[in-house]
Amino acid sequence: MVKPVCLVIGAGAGIGGHVGARFARAGYHAVLCRRSDQAGLDRLVSDIEKEGGSASGFLLNAIEDGAIEERAAAIEAEIGPIEAVVFNLGAQIGDRALADTSAKAFEVGWRLATFALFRTATSIFPAMEARGSGTLLVTSATAAVRGNAGQHSHAAAMGGRRMLCQTLNAEFSPKGIHVAHILIDGAVDAPDTLGKMLGPERFQQLREARGLENDGLLVPAEVAETYFHVAQQHRSAWTHELDLRAFSDRPWWNH
Amino acid sequence: MVKPVCLVIGAGAGIGGHVGARFARAGYHAVLCRRSDQAGLDRLVSDIEKEGGSASGFLLNAIEDGAIEERAAAIEAEIGPIEAVVFNLGAQIGDRALADTSAKAFEVGWRLATFALFRTATSIFPAMEARGSGTLLVTSATAAVRGNAGQHSHAAAMGGRRMLCQTLNAEFSPKGIHVAHILIDGAVDAPDTLGKMLGPERFQQLREARGLENDGLLVPAEVAETYFHVAQQHRSAWTHELDLRAFSDRPWWNH
Amino acid sequence: MVKPVCLVIGAGAGIGGHVGARFARAGYHAVLCRRSDQAGLDRLVSDIEKEGGSASGFLLNAIEDGAIEERAAAIEAEIGPIEAVVFNLGAQIGDRALADTSAKAFEVGWRLATFALFRTATSIFPAMEARGSGTLLVTSATAAVRGNAGQHSHAAAMGGRRMLCQTLNAEFSPKGIHVAHILIDGAVDAPDTLGKMLGPERFQQLREARGLENDGLLVPAEVAETYFHVAQQHRSAWTHELDLRAFSDRPWWNH
């Protein structure tokens, strides 16, 4: 029997990889896509398989013309119906003054955070609509709801992402496709993103400072539980927007 | 062994009763409180017991001085530690022009929707804080985020409720108490509230009009799954605010 | 000829007094109301008169039963038609932990910030509606849109105030009554409120720290220009919600 597919676009060792593993544990075939690091990708796939799950991995440059479109078509043709998509591409480039934000950087932010989501929906929703069901879980960031200094590229791109989630929901929710905008409002304990941005030493310092019992940062495996829950919500009670942060962290709206 | 208690304030046959039952199925003792209808209350308790769960029921007039405070103290003394509170009091009185909204009605809305929540937190958080954990799930309404014509009492009260959830979260989240504001953005398939407001005939007409497969209104048993999930979230990944609506319904922000 | 009245509820030496003076300069009769300090009130009135304007002053305890209602009726009967109301009552009591926030304090916050606005609208809108025009300018606070730790009373009351502004606007805007919610998002250079809360020495220190050219705090006379502009907007282009802060200050949504 063909397993339903959970496609993760942006599958590192943080949220993306853990959400894929969570769906695999529930019987989905996880298709993990990331831009680079074949070895890291292979490790995620084999970790799922060791647990008895089923997964595939593909390198995918999401901003390349046709890359998402072709991957989605190939999955539907060769692996199985994509029942859930986890759109987990980040576009954080750190704080940069306007003068230090090139037109190129501004545009790449949009291509990753906004346009790639549009292309994902355009590629995959027709098949979901034909089947009358599907789920699109979109990882979002605080920058989608407030624009801090230095976040010109990131916030503009994430603000576009959030509104696009709303327009997709407005058109496709009545057709049985569940779109959720999941606002990750805090630092994630993720070696592939935060770890690389900070470097190993500062990353470890931050983990220890927040530490308590290793739960002062968002723990990806725990985040994955909520992604999975949202995807399983009955269609009479769907969540479109929710936030996630560690108990010890301050919500974005509090000073 | 003493079971943890899930206290439901506002336990009718809709969200409140179903959330209580969901927690009971997971091993909590459900304490169901509602203002009136002893027979209905007894039925909820016995339904839980028939399923093998454990529950108690109390009539409670939440706006009466001391009523919440005394009930909370008695539960902690006689039944067990309140680990979860479901604050589910509504204050919808239908659309009324300003001229038809008495000062009394305006005040009662606040006493039910805002002040009773303050008193609930004041009564129960000290014990939760001493234990280092606890959950407060607050049912909220669209009126908490937008004020429609005729909703003077309801919207003012719910707007207060939402801000109070934020101040409670800001103070108590770092102490291990999880506060969640759950925005019910649509009609609930609940005979005790919507059913009574519309009368049996119009209620059934609405159910059939939305009907499809009896999931065009928010189904309380399904809503309860998300309440329970939020209460089980690991403290490294807590949700403070989320919305819930039927797939076929339009979110409040869309026209 | 009878001058149109601008009624200010909450007229100290900060925003309230300056807005009254601004309307008086434009030909309105300013009616200034405040809870206490007859001498301060007399000074505000005589300052307006020295400038050639027209004003009256009344002590008014807004939370007293009937006080707003009777004052409004007396003004309409004895002074002139209330064309503009500036609702400028604050309810900030400083940061207090939940355990230090009495039920009484929580209720008084609501009586001042929310219920008094309801009573103001109830008292004055019928005459405005009969005339087909009127303006209600509501001073609001950051606490209306986010609840910080320690702000239980203030935020719940201001959250209610904001939603009430929306319900009032929804019902009365089509009837020609302009309701505006003006979010004061920063400290005001106001000796009667901030000055008293901090004490003279800390107030002066803050002014100097922000100082630059005495415009690091919100300058009430400048704030008054925007209140006046909003009241003069043509009904084809009304603002319902706007924010105000000093250029050197950080908006509430930025960390």
Added chain:
Amino acid sequence: MVKPVCLVIGAGAGIGGHVGARFARAGYHAVLCRRSDQAGLDRLVSDIEKEGGSASGFLLNAIEDGAIEERAAAIEAEIGPIEAVVFNLGAQIGDRALADTSAKAFEVGWRLATFALFRTATSIFPAMEARGSGTLLVTSATAAVRGNAGQHSHAAAMGGRRMLCQTLNAEFSPKGIHVAHILIDGAVDAPDTLGKMLGPERFQQLREARGLENDGLLVPAEVAETYFHVAQQHRSAWTHELDLRAFSDRPWWNH
């Protein structure tokens, strides 16, 4: 003496042209830019000159590489210091299902509504920063705060525009540059945009249906008064975000 310049990007016969004229009446030299219709542009310029004002007009294709940048530099070099910019480019293409929204249309929306604003700020803010003052007034749309069905391109682009206004404000407000996001929440009585979209007959029908006294749509000359006021606000009391709609219209958040 050199007059300060008010540069309007997107100057048709609606908001853009009227705001330019309003600034010209106050002594600014208005520089009006629009993509096409030299005759219409000439008419706007000569209307300002007939009133005794001073203006220039340029055709400008804002999405063309370098076009905004070169125009801004030429104005600073040849006409005068740009003290105010009115960024008034719309990107509404009507409601289109996702399947009917081409990648090209989605991208053009972003180039007009988001990227052109980034380029405008990048071009003009350095000179404003050097002078220690300046104003950027950004016309925005309801789609910046909620994504309706069919608005995929428009809402994503406007959501990005709004967050970009916040990041610009966060960085440049302390440097004396005032950024305001003006949410036009309703139809504007503008022959060049709404009139062309509807055609002359339906446009006139809408005007009459809303009509009353020709103020059921947003009247551009009245809108211009608020743009001008915001640009004149003292830096101790700046507005970042405000909405504008006709009294007879319903705010976006009300159903």
